[in-house]
Amino acid sequence: MTDHATSPTCLARPLPGPGDSPGGCAAARGVDGRPLHAAALKFFWGPMDCGKSTMALQMNYNHSRQGRRGLVTTRIDRSLGPQVTTRIGLAHEAIEVTDELDLRALVRDTWAEGVRVDYLICDEASFYSVEHVEQMAELVDGYDVDVYAFGLATDFRSCLFPAVQRLFELADEVARIQVEVLCWCGREGLLNARVVDGRVVREGAQVVIGDTVDTAEVRYQVLCRRHYRAGELGPRR
Numbered sequence: 062m063t064d065h066a067t068s069p070t071c072l073a074r075p076l077p078g079p080g081d082s083p084g085g086c087a088a089a090r091g092v093d094g095r096p097l098h099a100a101a102l103k104f105f106w107g108p109m110d111c112g113k114s115t116m117a118l119q120m121n122y123n124h125s126r127q128g129r130r131g132l133v134t135t136r137i138d139r140s141l142g143p144q145v146t147t148r149i150g151l152a153h154e155a156i157e158v159t160d161e162l163d164l165r166a167l168v169r170d171t172w173a174e175g176v177r178v179d180y181l182i183c184d185e186a187s188f189y190s191v192e193h194v195e196q197m198a199e200l201v202d203g204y205d206v207d208v209y210a211f212g213l214a215t216d217f218r219s220c221l222f223p224a225v226q227r228l229f230e231l232a233d234e235v236a237r238i239q240v241e242v243l244c245w246c247g248r249e250g251l252l253n254a255r256v257v258d259g260r261v262v263r264e265g266a267q268v269v270i271g272d273t274v275d276t277a278e279v280r281y282q283v284l285c286r287r288h289y290r291a292g293e294l295g296p297r298r
Contacts, residue, residue: 095129097205098205100200100201100202100204100205100206100207100208101201101207101208101234102197102201102207102210102228102231102232102233102234103207103208103233103234103235104186104210104211104212104225104228104229104232104235104236105117105209105210105211105236105237105238106211106212106214106235106236106237106238107213107237107238107240108214108250108252108253108283109213109242109253109281109283110148110242110250110283111240111241111242112147112238112240113184113211113212113213113238114146114147114151114184114185115147116211116238117133117145117184117209117211118145118147118153118182120209121133121153121182124180129180130176130178130179131178131179131180131181131182132156132167132171132178132180132181133145133155133156133181133182133184134155134156134157134158134164134181134182134183135155135156135157135183135184135185136157136158136185136186136188137185137188137268143155143157145184155184158189158193160190162193163196164181164193164196164197164200165196165200165204168181168200168204168206178206179206179207180206180208180209181197181206181208181209182209182211183197183208183209183210183211184211185212186210186212186228187212187214187216187222187224187225188212188222188224189210189212189224190223190224191223191224193224194210194227194228194231195227195231197228197231198231201233210232212224212225212228213225213253215252215253216253216268217253217254217255217262217263217265217267217281218267219252219289222267242283243283244283244285244288244295245282245284245288245294245295245296246285246295248285248287248288249285250283250284250285251283251285251286251289252284252285252286252289253281253282253283254282254284254289254292255269255271255279255280255281256280256281256282256294257278257279259294260292261289261292261294282294
């Protein structure tokens, strides 16, 4: 874990381009044109189907169009592969985050290969570890790297994921994604129910891979608070 009692030392080493003066943290701006020491940790959250992964890929596209260079990471994507996928058909290759992966070392190793890193896109951040969130904060404060995290807020028991709780505590900005998701009754969908054998289950491992399709052995369905608490899944579709 990072030492929160001391101020972080900036370790950023922007790679100078033509006409840029070297100087890393001493320079007023990085080679991507943005002010140094202006990086931020931002967390975007919402229930399933609200477009978190779609927004993550759009964020990556927008930044890369302006000449910024970033890394895309994910953990336990629905495709079970090292990529970010969306339910509307978009996909992008990504770095799989494991318990052993140190996000700071990932950035340092990329720099060592001569590749600049201006930002990280961290999809499925709910499934990262608390230590990964500490590393995100250190990348922002000590390495001047922007971190944009996307994920669910609560699990199938309506409890915060540990990494999400830490993101709420540490992030410079927390925003709920505004794409509305509806419960079967028409009310706003808030909570992610786990459904097994046609019933809402409230016990089990916090993370179990499933999908939203009716044929999945373990599926998830977004419900309003009233129907989540009642365990009512609505008419069969």
